[in-house]
Structure formats: C-alpha cells, structure tokens
Amino acid sequence: MKFAEQEGGRHWRGIRLLTLQPGEHESDICCKLQAVALESAPKYEALSYVWGDANERKSLLLHGHTHSVTANLEAALRHLRYGDEPCTLWIDALCINQDDLEERGAQVEQMGTVFRQADRVISWLGEASDDSDEGMDAIADLEAWIYDNDDDEEFIKDLSNAWSFAEYAKRKQLPRSSVNWAALWRLMERPYFSRVWIVQELAVRSKKQRDRDVVACGGAWVRRWKWDFVLGCLLDLLLKGNWSNLRVPDALEAHADFNDTVSEYIQSPGLAMFGFFSDMDPSNRGESSLEALIQISTKFEATDPRDRIYAMLALTCEDQRGFRPSYTNTLRLVLQEVVEFAVRTSGNLRILLGNRREINPSAPSWAPDLRHINHGTLSIAFLDRLEHFQPDAGRAMNVEFDHSLGIIRARGLKIARVERAMEPVGGRQMWLPLSYRDCGPDYYEVLYDPGELGELVDRYGKDAVARTIAADMEWSGGKTCCPAPDGFADRLGVYLDMQEPPGDAIGLAERLTFTTPFTTSALVASFNHCLFTTECGRLGLGPYAMTSGDEVAVLFGSPFCLILRPVEGSDSSYQLVGDAYLHGAMRGELVRDRPDEDFEFITLC
Numbered sequence: 061m062k063f064a065e066q067e068g069g070r071h072w073r074g075i076r077l078l079t080l081q082p083g084e085h086e087s088d089i090c091c092k093l094q095a096v097a098l099e100s101a102p103k104y105e106a107l108s109y110v111w112g113d114a115n116e117r118k119s120l121l122l123h124g125h126t127h128s129v130t131a132n133l134e135a136a137l138r139h140l141r142y143g144d145e146p147c148t149l150w151i152d153a154l155c156i157n158q159d160d161l162e163e164r165g166a167q168v169e170q171m172g173t174v175f176r177q178a179d180r181v182i183s184w185l186g187e188a189s190d191d192s193d194e195g196m197d198a199i200a201d202l203e204a205w206i207y208d209n210d211d212d213e214e215f216i217k218d219l220s221n222a223w224s225f226a227e228y229a230k231r232k233q234l235p236r237s238s239v240n241w242a243a244l245w246r247l248m249e250r251p252y253f254s255r256v257w258i259v260q261e262l263a264v265r266s267k268k269q270r271d272r273d274v275v276a277c278g279g280a281w282v283r284r285w286k287w288d289f290v291l292g293c294l295l296d297l298l299l300k301g302n303w304s305n306l307r308v309p310d311a312l313e314a315h316a317d318f319n320d321t322v323s324e325y326i327q328s329p330g331l332a333m334f335g336f337f338s339d340m341d342p343s344n345r346g347e348s349s350l351e352a353l354i355q356i357s358t359k360f361e362a363t364d365p366r367d368r369i370y371a372m373l374a375l376t377c378e379d380q381r382g383f384r385p386s387y388t389n390t391l392r393l394v395l396q397e398v399v400e401f402a403v404r405t406s407g408n409l410r411i412l413l414g415n416r417r418e419i420n421p422s423a424p425s426w427a428p429d430l431r432h433i434n435h436g437t438l439s440i441a442f443l444d445r446l447e448h449f450q451p452d453a454g455r456a457m458n459v460e461f462d463h464s465l466g467i468i469r470a471r472g473l474k475i476a477r478v479e480r481a482m483e484p485v486g487g488r489q490m491w492l493p494l495s496y497r498d499c500g501p502d503y504y505e506v507l508y509d510p511g512e513l514g515e516l517v518d519r520y521g522k523d524a525v526a527r528t529i530a531a532d533m534e535w536s537g538g539k540t541c542c543p544a545p546d547g548f549a550d551r552l553g554v555y556l557d558m559q560e561p562p563g564d565a566i567g568l569a570e571r572l573t574f575t576t577p578f579t580t581s582a583l584v585a586s587f588n589h590c591l592f593t594t595e596c597g598r599l600g601l602g603p604y605a606m607t608s609g610d611e612v613a614v615l616f617g618s619p620f621c622l623i624l625r626p627v628e629g630s631d632s633s634y635q636l637v638g639d640a641y642l643h644g645a646m647r648g649e650l651v652r653d654r655p656d657e658d659f660e661f662i663t664l665c
Contacts, residue, residue: 073166073170074097075096075101076150077093077094077102077150078150078154078155079094079147079149080141080148082146088121089137092123098177104149105148105149105150105179105180105181106150106174106261107136108184108258108261108262109132109136110186110255112130112131112132112251113132114130117130117131118130118131127154129153133154135187162388165386168370169373169385172260175262176374180272181262181269182274183274183276184276184277185247188277188280189246191243192243192280193278199244199287202239249330250277251361253329253332253333254360255361256357256360256372258333259375260373262333263337270284270288273285291330291334294331295335332359349380349402350383351410351411351428352410354428355414357372362430365391365422366387366394368430380405382401382405392466395427395428396424396461398411398428400461409616410618411428412426413620414638415603415604415605415638416635416638423466424468424665425637425664425665450619451614451621451642451648452615452616452648455651457470457616458470458661459617470661470662471659472616472618472660473654473659474662475612475642475645476594476596476598477611478608478609478611479594479595481591482512482590482593516591517556521549522549522550523548526578529601530544530578530585531581531601532544533581534581535580535585544581547577551574552575554571561575585641594612598644598645600641600643601640601641602623602641603640605638611625612640614645622637622640625637627665632663635665
C-alpha cells in the first residue's frame with residue numbers, strides 16, 4: 061500500500077495505528093493501518109523492540125497486500141496477536157513511512173508522547189532460546205523471594221550494606237536450586253538492551269504506567285515492575301559485592317555459573333540500561349540536560365548516529381525540548397546545530413565537556429563525539445556536582461557560532477601550557493576495578509608509579525596531589541561529595557607508605573580500608589585520564605589524549621577547564637581535546653581579579 065493514502069508528511073501531527081487481526085500462531089499475519097489524531101487516539105499498545113537483521117525478512121498482509129518486515133518483528137506479531145479478537149498497536153516500522161525523511165523526522169519528534177500515552181508498552185526481547193524461559197522464570201522466583209523478605213526490618217539494611225553476596229544469599233536463603241543464573245545473565249545480553257531508542261521508549265513511562273507494562277521473550281511474559289524490582293536489587297548487590305568471597309565452598313555451590321560469570325555480566329547491557337533508568341527517575345534526579353543525555357547515549361547502539369541525539373529529546377528538561385529532528389540534514393550540521401541549541405537554551409558550555417579520543421572526521425572538535433566508545437569523561441563521572449566548580453569566576457558566557465566554517469569563538473583566557481602528561485601504570489585506557497576488593501594484592505600498583513607520585517608530593521604537597529588525582533571529589537557508591545575531605549591527604553600518605561595509618565590499622569586489610577575512600581575516588585576520576593604538570597608550575601588531571609604543548613584554557617560558561625591543541629599552521633585556532641581539573645583554578649582563582657582586556661575570543665575548529 062502507499063503511505064500517502066494514510067496521511068503523513070512533515071506537518072502532520074497525528075499517528076497511524078495498526079490493527080492486528082486475530083489468528084492462530086502459524087496462520088498468515090493480517091493487519092491494517094488507520095490515521096488518528098494523537099490527542100484523541102483510542103487505546104493502543106506500543107511495541108518496544110529492535111528491528112534485527114535487515115537482511116532476514118518475512119512477509120505479512122497489510123490491507124491485503126504483501127508487505128516485508130524483519131524476521132524479529134514478524135515473530136513478535138505472531139506472539140502478540142489474539143486468537144479471537146483484534147488488537148491495536150503502534151509499531152514504528154509499520155506506522156511511520158520510513159522512506160519519507162520529512163515524515164520520519166516529524167514522527168520521531170513525538171515518539172516520546174506516543175510511548176508515554178500508550179495504554180501498555182510491550183518490551184519484546186526476541187524469540188525464545190534454549191534457556192530463555194528459565195531466565196524469565198528466574199525473574200519471577202527472585203521477585204517472590206525478595207518480596208517475602210521485604211517484611212523483615214533488617215532486609216533494607218542488609219541490601220544496602222551487604223559486602224558479600226554469598227554471605228547475604230546464605231543468610232537470607234536465596235532459592236539457589238531454582239535460579240538458573242546463567243540464563244538470567246544471558247537475557248541481559250540480548251541486543252534489545254543495547255539500542256539507544258529503547259532508552260526513550262521505556263524511560264518516558266511513569267511508575268504507575270510501568271505497572272501495566274510487560275517484558276516478553278518468545279512465549280514467556282513477565283510484568284515490567286517485577287523485572288525492574290529484581291534488577292534494582294541485583295544491581296545494588298552486585299555493585300557492593302566482594303566476588304573473591306563467592307567461591308566459599310558452601311556459598312552458591314549449586315550455581316558456579318554465578319561465580320564464574322558475575323565479573324563479565326556486571327557490565328551487561330541490561331544492567332547498564334537499568335542503571336540509566338534509575339538515574340532518570342524524576343524521584344531520584346529529575347529531568348536531565350540535553351548535553352548529559354547525549355554523552356550517555358554513546359553507551360548504546362544506533363544504526364544512524366543522529367538517533368543518539370533524537371532518541372534523547374523526549375527525556376530532556378522542558379526548556380530543551382525544542383530541538384527538531386531532521387533526517388534531511390547531514391550529521392555534521394546536526395551536531396553543530398545541537399551544540400548551539402544546547403548552549404543557547406542552557407546558558408552554559410557544558411555540552412563542550414567530554415574527552416576526544418581522536419580527531420572526529422564527522423564534525424568539528426567541539427561537537428559531541430557520537431561514536432560508540434568509552435571516552436572516560438571526567439565531568440560525566442561527577443555530573444551532579446558540576447555546580448561546585450566555577451573556573452570562570454562567574455563571568456558571563458560570550459560565544460559566537462559560524463556553521464559554514466565549523467567554528468566557535470568563545471570568550472575566555474588561556475591560563476597555562478602543558479609541560480608533561482603522566483602515564484598511569486595501567487596505561488591511559490586502564491581498566492577501572494569495581495572496588496578495591498577487585499584489585500588483589502597488587503592494588504598499590506594500580507594507579508601511578510609510587511615513586512612519581514612521591515616526587516609530585518615533594519613538589520606540590522600531599523593535599524594538592526590528593527585533591528588533583530581525585531578531582532577534589534569523594535566518590536562513594538555512585539554518589540559524590542565536593543570538595544574532597546581534608547583527610548584525603550593522610551590517606552594518600554598511607555597509600556604511598558609515607559606515613560602510618562592512625563590507630564591499630566597496621567595490617568594490609570586495615571590499610572586498604574583506611575585508604576579506600578581516597579583510592580576509590582582516584583580510580584573513578586583517573587579512568588582514561590592522566591595527571592599533568594604545566595610550565596607555570598601547576599598540577600592537573602586531564603584527558604588521556606593530551607600532550608605537552610597543549611593549552612589549558614578557561615572559557616566563560618564552562619564548569620571545567622578545557623585542554624586545547626593549537627592547529628598546525630595557525631596561531632589563533634585550536635582543537636578541543638577535553639575537559640580538565642587544574643588545581644588552584646577551579647573556583648575562579650586565576651580569573652577573578654583579571655581586567656577585561658586580558659580576556660580574548662578563542663577560536664575552536
């Protein structure tokens with residue numbers, strides 16, 4: 061059929077709904093479309109799914125005509141349809157004319173409303189596999205076990221303080237014999253959880269709405285609230301687990317697969333996505349800025365990189381919901397326009413924050429890098445504490461854009477030149493352990509060479525080194541405190557064997573416990589970062605790609621200092637390398653008393 065016969069176009073604000081006719085599982089799939097006004101649409105269910113391999117195609121009958129869809133969608137429709145009555149669905153591949161770029165942009169703009177307004181959202185994980193039913197059963201079994209323990213006054217305390225999952229499970233009598241942990245972990249690895257559009261489709265739902273939603277895998281269905289409840293408890297326990305203790309002989313002995321795979325699957329897409337939803341819950345944090353969401357979106361997959369921006373629009377704070385998707389604009393233009401939009405609507409330069417691994421061929425250096433790589437961005441680790449830094453001393457942002465040249469001119473000040481960038485022992489892409497308990501006996505060798513750190517202490521003092529290596533933050537269990545406590549200097553001293561810990565903390569375990577608040581914070585801040593010194597005698601923590609000769613600058617409106625690299629052949633243009641902490645400059649100390657004539661427009665290209 062022709063989509064033009066069912067309305068559409070850039071200015072159409074309605075939607076199409078799919079009526080799926082009843083039928084037996086193996087019978088032909090028959091359906092039809094109807095165009096309706098979104099504000100007065102009848103009840104419908106929205107399907108959240110991944111398209112799957114575009115080369116694996118199946119056919120269905122749409123208005124009596126053969127229509128090709130992906131095999132994954134065809135399988136979902138077979139499981140979703142009723143045997144005796146039609147059902148009404150919204151499915152992007154069928155309800156949007158994907159060949160009409162203008163309509164596609166208009167429909168994408170209102171997808172948040174489509175999913176928010178749906179009577180129910182069905183999360184389709186895909187067809188059943190050998191053990192997927194057992195994985196779905198595990199969710200139900202664990203939810204029942206957790207719910208039964210919820211009446212115990214000690215339950216919440218145990219949940220928040222349990223350092224050993226083995227001990228916790230043994231004490232609470234976890235249903236070990238009925239839970240197939242490997243099957244559960246494999247569900248978390250499904251492609252569904254890695255796609256960026258799934259983030260919006262699920263995150264826009266309120267808690268009350270999620271009570272109606274379901275997660276489906278083949279013929280197995282689980283209520284989404286059960287899914288979320290179990291994942292929340294597991295994630296909390298996993299983040300506080302001491303995995304070396306999991307191999308105690310009588311602890312979870314029936315399921316060695318839990319012990320053997322937990323380190324691998326703790327980074328699974330399913331758990332990562334749930335952690336993102338927890339951060340997005342308005343009761344936890346409220347709505348997020350567009351720049352924060354764009355940086356987070358790079359953790360997920362997208363066939364079209366522009367979708368890493370468009371999929372986040374419905375989740376932004378209200379002031380930043382005016383950016384309109386366009387699939388007729390090039391990626392380069394979209395990136396440049398979204399930076400200007402974020403700057404104008406937020407009144408700051410936070411969207412410039414982030415590390416650049418290498419020169420981005422798709423856009424200027426100041427545009428977001430949407431590639432699916434780990435940038436180790438300093439500011440992201442402490443995104444909820446940016447207000448504590450103000451290197452510009454409150455100076456008003458002043459910025460100009462020239463999209464034809466791909467440049468930004470921002471007012472600010474170059475405050476230092478990089479003398480040396482120090483390599484961490486593990487390299488600038490060092491692995492970030494979950495906690496000090498994962499580091500083993502070589503923990504003291506994880507960060508920087510103790511001899512080099514000792515030299516920095518001699519030059520800058522313990523307090524300056526401790527605050528710099530942790531970006532003047534204390535990180536604990538996903539929360540941050542700024543500034544870092546005064547005790548960090550003594551914890552660094554014990555870490556470097558420069559002094560003894562207080563009291564009776566004389567053994568290795570006691571020393572680790574004493575230094576953990578500092579070393580954990582340092583590990584988080586130092587991930588894919590490096591310490592650096594400047595020619596004027598300052599110490600900082602910056603992006604791993606920085607090198608000697610780079611400039612440290614303060615641009616008005618940025619909560620971090622920025623590392624800039626001079627463009628070869630130019631004495632006035634720079635490429636943006638990333639954001640940085642420079643000790644003694646983060647609260648406007650180097651800007652506050654400067655006269656206006658000291659400041660200049662700095663060109664980023």
